[in-house]
Amino acid sequence: MPSVAEAEPAIGFYTVEQSEFAGWTGGLLVLNASGRPLEFQCTLPIRPSRAHEILYGATLREYLIGDAIGSLLISRCRNIPRMICCDQPEGLQLDVHAACPMMLVCEAAETDEGPISDDMLPGYDRLELAGSSIRVAAERSEEAARLLEHFRSLPDVVEPFGRIREAIGEAQKQVARARSAAA
Amino acid sequence: MLDGIKVEIDEAISFVSEDLIDVRIFELSVEPIDSKAFPIRLKPIELKSVGYQFPRAGGGVTVFRNRTVVGQADGTTSQSGNPTVGPGLGVVGVKGVVGGQIGSIAVAGSVGTAASSTGDIDPLPSGGNRTAVPDFKPVKPKKLTRIRPPADVVKLEDRLYYLLQPPLELLIGSEQLDFPFEPFPYQLDGIAFLFPRYAAILADEMGLGKTMQAISTMRLLLCSGEVRNVLLICPKPLVSNWLREFSVWAPEIPVAAIEGSAATRQFQWTSPDIAVKIANYELLMRDRECVLDQDQHFDLVMLDEAQRIKNQRNSTSVIVREIKRTRSWALTGTPVENSPEDIVGIFEFLSPGHLRPEMSMATIAKATRDHMLRRTKDMVLEDMPPKLYRDADLELTSEQMATYEKAENEGVVQLENLDQQLTIQHVFELVLRLKQICNFDPATGASAKLERLVADMEEVAASGQKAILFSQWVNSIEQMKPALARFGTLEYHGRIPHKQREGVIKQFKEDPTKHIILMSYGAGSVGLNLQFCRYVFLFDRWWNPAIEDQAINRAHRIGAAGSVTVTRMLMAGTIEQRIAAVLDQKREMFDELFSDSRTPSSAGLSREEIFGLFNLRSPKGKIAA
Numbered sequence: 001m002p003s004v005a006e007a008e009p010a011i012g013f014y015t016v017e018q019s020e021f022a023g024w025t026g027g028l029l030v031l032n033a034s035g036r037p038l039e040f041q042c043t044l045p046i047r048p049s050r051a052h053e054i055l056y057g058a059t060l061r062e063y064l065i066g067d068a069i070g071s072l073l074i075s076r077c078r079n080i081p082r083m084i085c086c087d088q089p090e091g092l093q094l095d096v097h098a099a100c101p102m103m104l105v106c107e108a109a110e111t112d113e114g115p116i117s118d119d120m121l122p123g124y125d126r127l128e129l130a131g132s133s134i135r136v137a138a139e140r141s142e143e144a145a146r147l148l149e150h151f152r153s154l155p156d157v158v159e160p161f162g163r164i165r166e167a168i169g170e171a172q173k174q175v176a177r178a179r180s181a182a183a
Numbered sequence: 184m185l186d187g188i189k190v191e192i193d194e195a196i197s198f199v200s201e202d203l204i205d206v207r208i209f210e211l212s213v214e215p216i217d218s219k220a221f222p223i224r225l226k227p228i229e230l231k232s233v234g235y236q237f238p239r240a241g242g243g244v245t246v247f248r249n250r251t252v253v254g255q256a257d258g259t260t261s262q263s264g265n266p267t268v269g270p271g272l273g274v275v276g277v278k279g280v281v282g283g284q285i286g287s288i289a290v291a292g293s294v295g296t297a298a299s300s301t302g303d304i305d306p307l308p309s310g311g312n313r314t315a316v317p318d319f320k321p322v323k324p325k326k327l328t329r330i331r332p333p334a335d336v337v338k339l340e341d342r343l344y345y346l347l348q349p350p351l352e353l354l355i356g357s358e359q360l361d362f363p364f365e366p367f368p369y370q371l372d373g374i375a376f377l378f379p380r381y382a383a384i385l386a387d388e389m390g391l392g393k394t395m396q397a398i399s400t401m402r403l404l405l406c407s408g409e410v411r412n413v414l415l416i417c418p419k420p421l422v423s424n425w426l427r428e429f430s431v432w433a434p435e436i437p438v439a440a441i442e443g444s445a446a447t448r449q450f451q452w453t454s455p456d457i458a459v460k461i462a463n464y465e466l467l468m469r470d471r472e473c474v475l476d477q478d479q480h481f482d483l484v485m486l487d488e489a490q491r492i493k494n495q496r497n498s499t500s501v502i503v504r505e506i507k508r509t510r511s512w513a514l515t516g517t518p519v520e521n522s523p524e525d526i527v528g529i530f531e532f533l534s535p536g537h538l539r540p541e542m543s544m545a546t547i548a549k550a551t552r553d554h555m556l557r558r559t560k561d562m563v564l565e566d567m568p569p570k571l572y573r574d575a576d577l578e579l580t581s582e583q584m585a586t587y588e589k590a591e592n593e594g595v596v597q598l599e600n601l602d603q604q605l606t607i608q609h610v611f612e613l614v615l616r617l618k619q620i621c622n623f624d625p626a627t628g629a630s631a632k633l634e635r636l637v638a639d640m641e642e643v644a645a646s647g648q649k650a651i652l653f654s655q656w657v658n659s660i661e662q663m664k665p666a667l668a669r670f671g672t673l674e675y676h677g678r679i680p681h682k683q684r685e686g687v688i689k690q691f692k693e694d695p696t697k698h699i700i701l702m703s704y705g706a707g708s709v710g711l712n713l714q715f716c717r718y719v720f721l722f723d724r725w726w727n728p729a730i731e732d733q734a735i736n737r738a739h740r741i742g743a744a745g746s747v748t749v750t751r752m753l754m755a756g757t758i759e760q761r762i763a764a765v766l767d768q769k770r771e772m773f774d775e776l777f778s779d780s781r782t783p784s785s786a787g788l789s790r791e792e793i794f795g796l797f798n799l800r801s802p803k804g805k806i807a808a
Binding site for chain 2: 029035036037038039040041042043044046048049052064068069072073076078079155156159162163166167170171174
């Protein structure tokens with residue numbers, strides 16, 4: 001597996017889709033510095049059991065997004081991203097599992113979360129990439145600022161999440177078709 | 184810790200007995216948890232993932248610079264980790280979209296092997312007109328044009344390949360794909376439509392930029408390595424136009440027209456350094472052996488003015504269908520000229536067997552929907568100036584009237600006398616003769632149309648504008664020249680040698696004293712850009728509306744300076760008026776193919792309708808087709 005230093009600089013985009021029908025599906029798209037796709041990983045849809053829902057309660061979402069799904073996808077990557085953008089605040093918890101900094105793209109998160117203000121994420125610094133505001137843990141802020149220099153030619157850091165959702169939707173359709181054919 | 188799942192107890196809640204509500208009131212039964220029930224075992228959430236690698240390192244992609252092949256891309260980056268940069272310029276990224284061979288999907292974490300190359304290409308042709316952008320700041324576009332997989336792509340990994348590509352606007356915006364002019368949004372839609380398709384017709388109305396869309400898509404495919412060699416087949420007069428358009432829209436791609444001596448052509452056919460070979464239809468017969476050689480294969484064959492192969496039985500169509508190829512595209516503004524069988528003929532090239540002649544219009548429309556894209560100027564009107572029709576219904580001069588009536592009466596009698604020996608050819612001959620009289624009286628040269636034309640040209644010339652006139656007959660053009668001489672007349676038709684034609688267009692464009700160009704439909708209705716003209720005169724009308732539209736769109740096209748006024752000259756009470764009614768019916772048929780309407784309409788100009796232009800009767804009754 002190539003090391004981060006040797007490989008072409010890559011940036012990851014991570015999101016998790018949840019629906020009543022399909023369950024939870026995570027996707028991680030790895031792009032190069034120009035925004036072209038290098039790798040895509042996605043989980044098959046999962047549906048936590050009732051026991052999990054009771055046990056985790058309100059923390060289930062955080063557990064799935066910030067731990068279970070994200071850590072699996074990152075561990076499967078062959079193109080190691082130097083940083084990973086997410087559009088869900090829960091994704092920031094992956095800092096523990098990922099060697100690289102996790103960053104929240106505010107503009108992408110605001111669709112579901114509403115405006116991201118400073119008091120919502122205490123201990124997170126604000127940086128900028130491709131014209132969008134991003135939040136990164138304060139202790140990784142310097143490292144992130146250095147790494148961002150590799151990705152200055154990225155045109156857009158909001159649009160890749162749309163690609164992931166479409167890809168997840170496509171994968172879900174195929175799984176559903178396969179299941180109904182098997183049934 | 185319970186079976187690998189960490190459970191944290193955040194807080195403990197204790198109750199004081201006085202605070203508890205008497206259970207008897209609510210009939211709650213609270214039983215203590217049996218200690219043997221601990222620890223609670225919870226089945227972990229099973230997670231599986233699938234991975235998809237886009238091609239990375241390796242050879243296989245041709246690198247273009249200054250229209251020559253300079254080598255293979257290996258996807259390496261510079262020491263700094265930035266994409267390959269060119270001499271003296273800032274980081275501008277790499278061109279094209281990553282493509283190539285698709286990696287395999289695996290379940291439960293293992294990922295398919297990488298294959299092929301990145302498609303990275305040295306983006307900086309030397310001597311180009313690009314400027315350094317050291318502090319490039321990308322601009323986010325408002326609309327994003329995504330490449331969508333067509334319906335016939337079913338495998339998940341193939342569909343994901345297209346869905347995960349960046350939007351076209353971002354490729355352009357980041358200077359990964361340098362365009363001399365910003366494409367219109369619908370043109371990006373056209374590129375996104377063509378890119379993933381192995382069988383496609385781009386049937387945009389003339390003047391909307393089919394050439395640019397086709398060239399740009401070819402460029403993306405070539406740069407990404409999805410195609411390596413392309414054969415473009417077009418009418419001979421358009422070869423130079425295509426070469427010119429390539430130099431504008433894809434200057435780095437090696438392009439060559441197949442021409443010259445037999446030895447030269449054979450070399451060109453087999454040269455691996457020419458990524459795009461342009462051949463004309465007429466050449467295919469002569470170079471049949473080269474084109475159909477068993478070692479000859481094209482990743483993409485594209486036909487311009489594809490209606491040329493609508494007749495499946497002609498030799499050109501036969502040869503074209505036999506060319507070994509992976510992708511088949513067709514460009515035409517008139518996929519249906521006369522009948523639905525036209526499009527069946529084109530699809531025999533694109534996807535043999537996909538259409539059958541006996542299919543209804545509605546079935547054909549449904550079957551072609553995913554393979555054909557057509558936009559009209561009305562659909563993209565916000566980008567185009569208006570087109571104003573001004574039908575000039577004129578009365579024959581007295582001389583013309585006398586000649587016309589005599590010719591029609593005598594002609595009809597002759598046709599009736601032929602009785603069972605009457606053929607459609609006889610009817611056509613009479614129609615043409617009458618139409619010619621509508622233009623000019625053969626004996627005196629009198630012409631109501633010319634009188635009107637001269638009057639209109641006074642205004643056109645006085646306002647400094649330019650006009651195009653179309654006629655079916657070169658003789659009519661010759662006859663009108665003296666009266667129009669003072670407006671600075673130029674001609675462009677079959678009797679003008681090919682070598683002079685380019686100069687005629689140039690003079691018409693640049694010489695302010697030349698206000699009108701006289702063209703025949705055949706010579707002037709394809710491939711010419713005359714968008715500086717504000718006036719179009721149809722001195723006489725063609726048999727089908729598609730050709731007329733082509734003619735009009737010489738002026739009404741992208742880049743037109745303003746509105747275009749179209750004057751259609753028609754003699755009232757004559758065969759021209761009756762033909763016009765039939766032409767309107769044919770428009771209905773054409774529109775139905777490209778609409779969602781399921782209601783069948785009239786089939787167009789049938790034998791019955793042609794015969795019906797004259798109420799032919801014999802002693803046995805009405806003469807039918």
